[in-house]
Amino acid sequence: MKATDPHEPGPPVAAGLAIETRGLVKRFGHRAAVDGIDLSVPRGSVFGFLGPNGSGKTTTIRLLLGLATPNSGDISVLGREMPRALASVLPDVGALVEGPGFYPFLSGAGNLLRLDSADRHAPSATRRQRVHDALDRVGLSHAAGKKVRAYSLGMKQRLGLANAMLRPRELLVLDEPTNGLDPQGTREVRGLVRSLAAGGTTVFVSSHLLAEVEQMCTHVGVMSAGRLVAQGPLDELRSSGQAHVLIQTPDVERAARVLARLGLVPGEAPGPGSPREATALLGTGLNGVEPESIVAALVADGVRVRGFTVENASLEDRFVSLTGEGFDVVG
Numbered sequence: 057m058k059a060t061d062p063h064e065p066g067p068p069v070a071a072g073l074a075i076e077t078r079g080l081v082k083r084f085g086h087r088a089a090v091d092g093i094d095l096s097v098p099r100g101s102v103f104g105f106l107g108p109n110g111s112g113k114t115t116t117i118r119l120l121l122g123l124a125t126p127n128s129g130d131i132s133v134l135g136r137e138m139p140r141a142l143a144s145v146l147p148d149v150g151a152l153v154e155g156p157g158f159y160p161f162l163s164g165a166g167n168l169l170r171l172d173s174a175d176r177h178a179p180s181a182t183r184r185q186r187v188h189d190a191l192d193r194v195g196l197s198h199a200a201g202k203k204v205r206a207y208s209l210g211m212k213q214r215l216g217l218a219n220a221m222l223r224p225r226e227l228l229v230l231d232e233p234t235n236g237l238d239p240q241g242t243r244e245v246r247g248l249v250r251s252l253a254a255g256g257t258t259v260f261v262s263s264h265l266l267a268e269v270e271q272m273c274t275h276v277g278v279m280s281a282g283r284l285v286a287q288g289p290l291d292e293l294r295s296s297g298q299a300h301v302l303i304q305t306p307d308v309e310r311a312a313r314v315l316a317r318l319g320l321v322p323g324e325a326p327g328p329g330s331p332r333e334a335t336a337l338l339g340t341g342l343n344g345v346e347p348e349s350i351v352a353a354l355v356a357d358g359v360r361v362r363g364f365t366v367e368n369a370s371l372e373d374r375f376v377s378l379t380g381e382g383f384d385v386v387g
């Protein structure tokens with residue numbers, strides 16, 4: 057996981073990226089909602105675009121889809137420069153952005169048929185079947201004939217997803233797709249995203265929910281106040297946090313000396329342990345020291361190691377350290 061400095065120019069354009077931005081800026085008045093971001097979204101990834109409310113996710117998505125114009129910076133989608141190639145790129149991109157506009161007096165199926173017929177790249181011969189299949193995939197078959205004004209927010213959200221999936225797409229851009237869904241609907245959307253990704257579609261999905269991104273995504277980009285503060289594979293982010301070692305030993309002072317010698321910061325961990333028995337010690341951060349070499353050093357110095365645990369910082373700790381803000385863990 058690399059921390060990004062928004063004011064440094066990014067590396068040259070790489071192959072194999074579904075979305076790439078360089079120095080992307082969007083201002084509203086004097087305020088930059090998107091402040092020089094360099095996004096790199098690998099093809100085939102499920103990329104979680106994570107950040108607290110107001111951090112600039114929706115604005116970025118609107119820029120990517122040509123729904124807003126940047127003040128500066130470059131955007132490439134599916135290897136083509138935006139917004140210049142908008143007309144040729146958009147047929148390959150399915151999108152769900154906030155507040156899908158549906159006609160309330162048309163049914164769900166009626167809305168999709170209308171939207172699909174407005175898409176000159178969509179073959180009319182397969183239209184009915186594709187609408188049927190898309191509604192089925194998002195679990196809306198039962199409400200296909202119902203007027204959209206009678207849909208709940210969650211149903212409208214699913215209809216928006218169905219619309220994004222009416223045709224096979226290379227890239228899906230989904231802005232908070234689980235907003236307004238109940239836990240069951242949320243699980244279904246996650247499953248849907250995974251199955252789309254398994255079929256080779258790149259999915260770029262924004263969320264303010266850490267747990268959601270953890271469960272659904274292979275990659276993550278973290279937004280904070282208009283800046284992209286980190287991006288990369290989720291596993292790298294997971295392993296880049298501060299780890300701690302917890303040592304159970306009656307030889308507390310001696311263990312502390314060994315830890316200090318290895319460049320770790322000893323501290324006393326809260327724990328049971330009678331005064332003469334196993335007191336726990338905490339070394340903060342491994343600083344690149346291998347856990348097994350810590351054990352070896354402790355044993356070599358005669359420390360009686362009765363328990364040894366490496367505790368990784370949670371992803372939430374990592375995000376808080378990157379953004380200075382807490383994230384909602386659940387909806």
Ligand SMILES: Nc1ncnc2c1ncn2[C@@H]1O[C@H](COP(=O)(O)OP(=O)(O)OP(=O)(O)O)[C@@H](O)[C@H]1O
Pocket residue numbers: 084089107108109110111112113114115116264
């Ligand atoms: N059209 C606009 N005019 C003025 N300010 C705007 C406009 N759109 C967004 N902003 C501001 O830009 C900032 C980023 O908003 P944005 O909607 O992109 O964030 P977000 O991360 O998507 O948050 P949310 O999840 O709440 O939508 C916010 O401070 C917002 O008030």
